[in-house]
Amino acid sequence: MSRCPAGHDSRADDYCDVCGLAVPAAPADGTAAGPAAGGAPVAEAPAAGPGGAGGVACPHCGAPNAPDALFCEACGYDHTTGAMPRRTVPSPGPTPGSGPATGSGPVASPAPSLPGEWVAELWVDPAWYEGQSSPDPLPSPGPPAVVPLRSTSLLVGRASASRGIHPDVDCGADAGVSRRHAQLTTDGTRWWVEDLDSSNGTFVGDATGGLPTTPVPVGRKTEIGPDDRVYLGSWTRLVIRAAVPGELGDRPASVG
Numbered sequence: 001m002s003r004c005p006a007g008h009d010s011r012a013d014d015y016c017d018v019c020g021l022a023v024p025a026a027p028a029d030g031t032a033a034g035p036a037a038g039g040a041p042v043a044e045a046p047a048a049g050p051g052g053a054g055g056v057a058c059p060h061c062g063a064p065n066a067p068d069a070l071f072c073e074a075c076g077y078d079h080t081t082g083a084m085p086r087r088t089v090p091s092p093g094p095t096p097g098s099g100p101a102t103g104s105g106p107v108a109s110p111a112p113s114l115p116g117e118w119v120a121e122l123w124v125d126p127a128w129y130e131g132q133s134s135p136d137p138l139p140s141p142g143p144p145a146v147v148p149l150r151s152t153s154l155l156v157g158r159a160s161a162s163r164g165i166h167p168d169v170d171c172g173a174d175a176g177v178s179r180r181h182a183q184l185t186t187d188g189t190r191w192w193v194e195d196l197d198s199s200n201g202t203f204v205g206d207a208t209g210g211l212p213t214t215p216v217p218v219g220r221k222t223e224i225g226p227d228d229r230v231y232l233g234s235w236t237r238l239v240i241r242a243a244v245p246g247e248l249g250d251r252p253a254s255v256g
Helices: 126-132
Strands: 113-124 146-149 153-157 180-186 191-195 202-206 222-224 228-232 238-242
Touching: 113 180, 146 153, 180 228, 191 202
Parallel strands: none
Antiparallel strands: 113 146, 113 238, 153 180, 180 191, 191 222, 202 228, 228 238
16 A cells, blocks of 8 residues: 555555555655655656666657556557557536536547447456455445447556546446556457556456456456456456347446
């Protein structure tokens, strides 16, 4: 658990899960970093330049990245696939009954469109929660949020306006899910999941066996069988399935 400059406890050690501020690195003597006097944000240390020790320049924006980075933290460029960062535009004002506006969001995925109709079900799983030792209270289980899957490569994680992260499958309030947690890919028939070096790992298990205990390897695509479930975060269970006829229609994505 890290502490951000504003005093929030954060599972992530780079950006605060609560407010989005950069979390300062721990001092060399091993003492925990805390908020600056008066609660003023602590300035983030400048990153090493592209020519610095271990630094690699992003091909898209030139920002320095760690040699093993999967995505550029500055612009979102995908170092693995070479996909350009997704464009964002301010969202229009809320439509009647849609609730408050949530800021900017993705316009279109750079990946090819997905043939056929597929959805992801996001479940609150009490059994998975029991084994995670999460300090967060479990939301009330209920019907799943159903997210249409529109392209052949989709990001699973949690949205962050401060970092420009807008996942295709947003796991909402589950703070155990990393901002860029996993990537879903498909050939139109089969599905794979790839863990993007998340904080708490990505697990795949079948519908009839016990809960999985070993995470999938980081950076390696793992096939999701027809009866498999993907577990991540503190309580999230993800089910990928073909949409039933007429299920999608023209309604917008539901992300909980």
